[in-house]
Amino acid sequence: MAELKNDRYLRALLKEPVDVTPVWMMRQAGRYLPEYKATRAQAGDFMSLCKNHELACEVTLQPLRRYDLDAAILFSDILTVPDAMGLGLYFEAGEGPRFERPTDTIDAIKKLSIPDPEDELGYVMKAVSTIRRELNGAVPLIGFSGSPWTLATYMVEGGSSKTFEKIKKMAYAEPMALHMLLDKLADSVILYLNAQVANGAQSLMIFDSWGGALSHSAYREFSLRYMQKIVDGLTRFADGRKVPVTLFTKGGGLWLEAMAETGCDALGLDWTVDIADARRRVGHRVALQGNMDPSMLYAPIPRIEEEVGHILAGYGEGTGHVFNLGHGIHQHVDPEHAGAFIKAVHAQSKQYHK
Numbered sequence: 062m063a064e065l066k067n068d069r070y071l072r073a074l075l076k077e078p079v080d081v082t083p084v085w086m087m088r089q090a091g092r093y094l095p096e097y098k099a100t101r102a103q104a105g106d107f108m109s110l111c112k113n114h115e116l117a118c119e120v121t122l123q124p125l126r127r128y129d130l131d132a133a134i135l136f137s138d139i140l141t142v143p144d145a146m147g148l149g150l151y152f153e154a155g156e157g158p159r160f161e162r163p164t165d166t167i168d169a170i171k172k173l174s175i176p177d178p179e180d181e182l183g184y185v186m187k188a189v190s191t192i193r194r195e196l197n198g199a200v201p202l203i204g205f206s207g208s209p210w211t212l213a214t215y216m217v218e219g220g221s222s223k224t225f226e227k228i229k230k231m232a233y234a235e236p237m238a239l240h241m242l243l244d245k246l247a248d249s250v251i252l253y254l255n256a257q258v259a260n261g262a263q264s265l266m267i268f269d270s271w272g273g274a275l276s277h278s279a280y281r282e283f284s285l286r287y288m289q290k291i292v293d294g295l296t297r298f299a300d301g302r303k304v305p306v307t308l309f310t311k312g313g314g315l316w317l318e319a320m321a322e323t324g325c326d327a328l329g330l331d332w333t334v335d336i337a338d339a340r341r342r343v344g345h346r347v348a349l350q351g352n353m354d355p356s357m358l359y360a361p362i363p364r365i366e367e368e369v370g371h372i373l374a375g376y377g378e379g380t381g382h383v384f385n386l387g388h389g390i391h392q393h394v395d396p397e398h399a400g401a402f403i404k405a406v407h408a409q410s411k412q413y414h415k
């Protein structure tokens with residue numbers, strides 16, 4: 062396997078010294094790039110793109126050809142796992158993801174089986190190994206999955222939700238049913254992420270996009286507890302190097318201490334958190350990833366550069382910061398603004414790494 066040429070993303074996550082602050086963007090392969098839209102049109106629909114390892118590799122590499130990014134992220138989706146559990150994932154134009162067979166009863170949950178990552182999810186593993194080979198050591202490859210709670214929201218609601226009415230009803234009225242579902246999901250995610258590492262992923266990220274919808278105590282019971290189970294079950298070394306694990310709960314700023322206690326290596330921060338405050342609270346335990354508002358990329362370039370400066374100054378001196386957006390890049394962002402953002406992080410961060 063090719064030696065890593067640029068490892069500053071892995072180094073920052075493990076709090077080893079770096080020359081400049083590493084940067085990547087959540088959803089960096091996506092619809093804001095015309096070349097992505099062209100490849101997606103070639104594939105047909107989104108899931109066909111995910112299932113074609115050559116095209117999935119192509120869209121993973123597209124943003125790296127344009128920008129000086131410090132990491133690549135596997136092109137796939139968090140909903141591949143419930144799809145492999147038999148729920149029938151499809152995308153309705155303009156409506157987001159949907160499931161043909163939602164898992165909203167205890168009987169449906171009892172019937173769910175744990176997918177074999179090399180079989181039902183073999184197409185993802187093929188994409189991971191292809192991307193890792195094609196990267197040829199340029200930058201590390203990030204593997205990922207959804208958190209059990211976030212996956213369960215889609216599975217129980219049957220798709221995206223704003224109110225989470227069905228899953229919250231289950232949480233409070235039939236908690237044992239939901240725990241059974243979350244436990245099966247945690248077991249599935251452990252196998253899935255470990256298989257990604259076996260196939261070449263060098264770092265792992267768990268997206269808990271909807272943990273922030275929970276109450277203070279329900280977050281611990283239904284989301285954090287299962288991310289803890291995953292952290293405990295992961296392969297943490299590969300190719301003689303630590304495989305860092307990043308937990309990201311959107312809207313989880315109040316719970317950073319509890320998240321840091323899981324033994325993960327880093328926490329993702331959305332834009333509601335002051336990164337200086339986050340560093341004071343948990344910076345002795347974990348690295349921090351974030352946290353610019355993705356909508357800032359709509360601002361004129363000088364305003365983007367100013368915001369990058371604020372966030373870098375907020376984190377301050379030394380390693381342990383991976384610059385990123387606080388959530389995925391929006392589809393109407395001008396690719397030139399994304400480029401200016403990435404340049405600004407590298408140019409302005411030298412002064413903090415002497």
Ligand SMILES: Cc1c2[nH]c(c1CCC(=O)O)Cc1[nH]c(c(CCC(=O)O)c1C)Cc1[nH]c(c(CCC(=O)O)c1C)Cc1[nH]c(c(C)c1CCC(=O)O)C2
Nearest residue numbers: 087088089090091107134135136137138139157268270389
């Ligand atoms: C909640 C969630 C999903 N998927 C994901 C999350 C967690 C992160 C977050 O909170 O955003 C994770 C994800 N989805 C995608 C990636 C690819 C890697 C990357 O470049 O970051 C990653 C890491 C591709 C994608 N996943 C999806 C797209 C858009 C599909 C298209 O090309 O039309 C992409 C590029 C589809 C998807 N997938 C999902 C939704 C809600 C949608 C519809 C979004 C929309 O229509 O804007 C579920």
